[in-house]
Amino acid sequence: MSGGWKRSARRSRLPSNWASEIRPAAHARNPEHICHICGLPGGDYLDHKTPGAAHSPANLDWAHDRVPPHCHRYKSSREGLAARPRRQRPAEAHPGLKE
Numbered sequence: 001m002s003g004g005w006k007r008s009a010r011r012s013r014l015p016s017n018w019a020s021e022i023r024p025a026a027h028a029r030n031p032e033h034i035c036h037i038c039g040l041p042g043g044d045y046l047d048h049k050t051p052g053a054a055h056s057p058a059n060l061d062w063a064h065d066r067v068p069p070h071c072h073r074y075k076s077s078r079e080g081l082a083a084r085p086r087r088q089r090p091a092e093a094h095p096g097l098k099e
Helices: 018-029 071-083
Strands: 045-048 060-063
Touching (some): 018 060, 045 071
Antiparallel strands (some): 045 060
C-alpha cells in the first residue's frame, strides 16, 4: 500500500461532520460492515460507491481494505488506471514493409 494518509491531503477535504455524523450513520446503516463490493461481512474501510468526493451517506458503504479479499484496493486501482491518460504511440509502418 502507498502509506495511507501519510502524504495525503484527503483528510483535509472531508466534511467537518465526517466523524461526528457521516461515519456513524454509515455504521448504523450497515453494522455488520457487509462489503458493498463482494457481499461478505467484515468491511473495514468506508468507501465511495461512486468515485468522487460526494460524501453523502447514500454514496458511502463498507469495503474490505486491510483484510482479505482487499476489495477496496482492487477497486481503487482499477479506477486509478481508468482515469490515467493513455499514451498513444505514433503510427509506425511494419518493418517488413519499409523501403
